[in-house]
Amino acid sequence: MSDDVYIIGAGIHPFGRTDGRSGRDQGVYAVREALGDAGIEWRDVEFAYGGSAAAGSADIMVNELGLTGVPFINVANGCATGGSALTAARNAIAAGACDIALAVGFDKHPRGAFNAKPSDYGLPSWYGETGMMLTTQFFALKIQRYMALHGISRRTLGLVAEKAFRNGTLCDHAWRRSPVDLDTILNAPMVNDPLTKYMFCSPAEGAVALVLASGRKVRELGADAVRIASVAFRTRPEGSFEVFAPSISVHGGGKPTQIASKAAFEMAGIGPEDVSVAQLQDTESGAEIMHMAENGFCADGEQEQWLAEGWSEIGGRLPVNTDGGCLACGEPIGASGLRQVYENTVQLRGRGGERQVPNDPKVGYSHVYGAPGLSAVAILER
Amino acid sequence: MSARAPIAPGLWTDEAEPRLIGARRADGEIVFPVPGGDAAALVEPVALSRKGTLWSWTTQGFEPKEPYSGPQPFQPFLIGYVELPGEVIVETRIVDATAADLVIGMPMEFAVVPFDDARATYAFRPERQP
Numbered sequence: 001m002s003d004d005v006y007i008i009g010a011g012i013h014p015f016g017r018t019d020g021r022s023g024r025d026q027g028v029y030a031v032r033e034a035l036g037d038a039g040i041e042w043r044d045v046e047f048a049y050g051g052s053a054a055a056g057s058a059d060i061m062v063n064e065l066g067l068t069g070v071p072f073i074n075v076a077n078g079c080a081t082g083g084s085a086l087t088a089a090r091n092a093i094a095a096g097a098c099d100i101a102l103a104v105g106f107d108k109h110p111r112g113a114f115n116a117k118p119s120d121y122g123l124p125s126w127y128g129e130t131g132m133m134l135t136t137q138f139f140a141l142k143i144q145r146y147m148a149l150h151g152i153s154r155r156t157l158g159l160v161a162e163k164a165f166r167n168g169t170l171c172d173h174a175w176r177r178s179p180v181d182l183d184t185i186l187n188a189p190m191v192n193d194p195l196t197k198y199m200f201c202s203p204a205e206g207a208v209a210l211v212l213a214s215g216r217k218v219r220e221l222g223a224d225a226v227r228i229a230s231v232a233f234r235t236r237p238e239g240s241f242e243v244f245a246p247s248i249s250v251h252g253g254g255k256p257t258q259i260a261s262k263a264a265f266e267m268a269g270i271g272p273e274d275v276s277v278a279q280l281q282d283t284e285s286g287a288e289i290m291h292m293a294e295n296g297f298c299a300d301g302e303q304e305q306w307l308a309e310g311w312s313e314i315g316g317r318l319p320v321n322t323d324g325g326c327l328a329c330g331e332p333i334g335a336s337g338l339r340q341v342y343e344n345t346v347q348l349r350g351r352g353g354e355r356q357v358p359n360d361p362k363v364g365y366s367h368v369y370g371a372p373g374l375s376a377v378a379i380l381e382r
Numbered sequence: 383m384s385a386r387a388p389i390a391p392g393l394w395t396d397e398a399e400p401r402l403i404g405a406r407r408a409d410g411e412i413v414f415p416v417p418g419g420d421a422a423a424l425v426e427p428v429a430l431s432r433k434g435t436l437w438s439w440t441t442q443g444f445e446p447k448e449p450y451s452g453p454q455p456f457q458p459f460l461i462g463y464v465e466l467p468g469e470v471i472v473e474t475r476i477v478d479a480t481a482a483d484l485v486i487g488m489p490m491e492f493a494v495v496p497f498d499d500a501r502a503t504y505a506f507r508p509e510r511q512p
Contacts (some may be wrong), residue, residue: 122420124415125390130389130475131452131459131461144436144439144486145437193443246472247413247415248473249471250466250470372440
């Protein structure tokens, strides 16, 4: 296909806490890493998209990267900032507007849970004043019901976190690099029942940049390229249950993850059984469990066996969150979705080192979810 | 009845046994609360059932950041969703219960409860067996 688009360079600034370096400087660091990886110069970039949720505009980066006149579009789309930048960069190349484009996301959040303003989400002030506008509550409320309906145990929640921290020990961009044992996870202070402290990710810092190129440019450069088989980004459908919802329909409804996943698989012309490695939004342990089913990798309730048997471990039938995910890396909102795509790029190129998925993975799947109910899925193929 | 002022106007009815006020959209779907702005003209206010069933629940063990404005010192509380059959599932505080008491599907009933010294908010509690 003439409109195929590839990732030819991937750069990351380590996630976690980097005192004394702004979020945007972490973004510049990631861009330089990505350019070096692609073997190109900043002046070769013909279009750039990027943003952060809390660390300012991306286009100011040209001060450090060079005043080349490049068109640079700031993306401000909450948890989908990175996914939106990737979608736009891919579409610019597919549309023939350029041969090399950049997608960059970065962030730097204060410590502690996010505090959202009701008015930013079209909600009345009493909703925040009475203590109901917390993202952590939503995740707890969703998994609490899911566990009751589908027989998921607390132990399985703990196993997800234990796996994340174990994978994090193998990953040089992860924040949490020490293993945490299951008993410690299960017996930690409760944040929102059934989720303990170790089952939640934390707001953090970090940056990711990806250099995208047309097929023509890949051949010209002889690049170590990974093809973007599809990207799909969807907001919530009618009747879904999302973060910051004072009410939910009794009639039920779809989920943004389900429709984004379906669209991404259709566009790529493959199914869940073809995926060799997956990065799924794991804001907390329950999210990874529910997103395994919402993305079509298992039926509701089967996660109990998946985790017990280790099927989502590196080396299992479908490794999930091979870099430790949000649980081990933290969640800098603007960078988090691109981190998943970065990790799949590393895995498909066989550069995962100690955390490399065995047997030459061919298909990488990434999924980000965020407020107020949106999902972005990207499928990469080698 | 509490002498405290409602935390916001228009959340529940002013009657001996108050009810939450939802909004019926043109397609029949009921939402809560009644939307503000231009969307308010497109819905019809409707008083909701005082009884429902527990849809989900969680604990709030740490003090939320702003804009939370609850009484000091912070007291952990319970929140959840209660399904009002055939109407809507509403997010709510849960009172007169501990986490150990809560079972998804259990009957719940509406209450107006103190929020702080000056203000009242709405909640649901496990239905008292007659």
